[in-house]
Amino acid sequence: MLRLITLTAAVLLTASEAFAAEPPKKLLLIGSAADNHPPGTHEYLPAMEEIAKLLKSAPGVETTMVKADPAWKDGPELIGRADAVVLFLTEGAAWLSADEARLKAFQKLAVRGGGFTVIHWGMGTRDEKNIEAFANLFGGCHGGPDRKFKVVDAEVNVVDPKHPITAGLKDFTVHEEFYYALKQPRAGGVKPLLHAVIEGKPEMVSWAWERPDGGRSFGFTGLHFHENWKRDDYRRLMAQGILWTAKVPASK
Numbered sequence: 001m002l003r004l005i006t007l008t009a010a011v012l013l014t015a016s017e018a019f020a021a022e023p024p025k026k027l028l029l030i031g032s033a034a035d036n037h038p039p040g041t042h043e044y045l046p047a048m049e050e051i052a053k054l055l056k057s058a059p060g061v062e063t064t065m066v067k068a069d070p071a072w073k074d075g076p077e078l079i080g081r082a083d084a085v086v087l088f089l090t091e092g093a094a095w096l097s098a099d100e101a102r103l104k105a106f107q108k109l110a111v112r113g114g115g116f117t118v119i120h121w122g123m124g125t126r127d128e129k130n131i132e133a134f135a136n137l138f139g140g141c142h143g144g145p146d147r148k149f150k151v152v153d154a155e156v157n158v159v160d161p162k163h164p165i166t167a168g169l170k171d172f173t174v175h176e177e178f179y180y181a182l183k184q185p186r187a188g189g190v191k192p193l194l195h196a197v198i199e200g201k202p203e204m205v206s207w208a209w210e211r212p213d214g215g216r217s218f219g220f221t222g223l224h225f226h227e228n229w230k231r232d233d234y235r236r237l238m239a240q241g242i243l244w245t246a247k248v249p250a251s252k
Contacts, residue, residue: 032089084115093125115245139209177224
């Protein structure tokens with residue numbers, strides 16, 4: 001009996017050590033150079049710096065920030081080493097499909113159960129041909145000539161306060177440019193997290209999607225204005241959303 005107890009204790013200790021020694025989740029933060037928007041808007045790389053600071057103290061997470069210029073030759077390799085990605089750059093849905101190797105790398109990450117986060121114009125495409133591939137990975141796309149967007153002083157309502165991404169959030173008002181009436185994947189299953197009241201109608205501006213491949217996707221259509229990174233509710237939303245996609249519990 002003593003030998004059995006000793007052996008059991010040794011097994012539990014080994015399991016505990018193995019869990020503690022588990023390698024950190026690798027988060028790839030993908031931004032790009034500023035586009036032709038006015039200063040203070042579409043600040044992609046400064047936004048990635050904010051995210052890196054938010055996640056700096058998160059246990060079990062390792063972040064890498066990259067600038068993805070149009071060629072981005074090492075992109076597929078970097079994506080192949082990541083467990084989750086965050087995308088905030090110019091016309092991201094078009095960027096995704098602009099390179100076949102890049103798109104395949106994202107699709108392979110999805111098959112591995114990887115996490116996807118997309119912010120604002122990172123989900124955009126002017127050409128509707130890029131919508132389906134993007135929506136099938138990220139859960140929503142601001143795409144095509146009929147895409148909807150508006151700068152508003154909006155009331156934002158928490159649709160699902162019990163979701164890990166919205167834990168601790170309450171309804172708020174904000175000056176923001178929101179995308180809405182997004183194109184969604186044919187598979188369905190996308191769950192609204194936040195609604196913004198736009199022209200008297202609640203519109204989904206943030207969502208969570210537990211994909212059929214076992215991975216997770218999160219999106220937020222705001223953060224047009226870099227000033228909004230100062231908001232505690234925005235910072236909580238983004239930190240909890242990104243960690244959720246990586247399957248890392250957020251600190252309370």
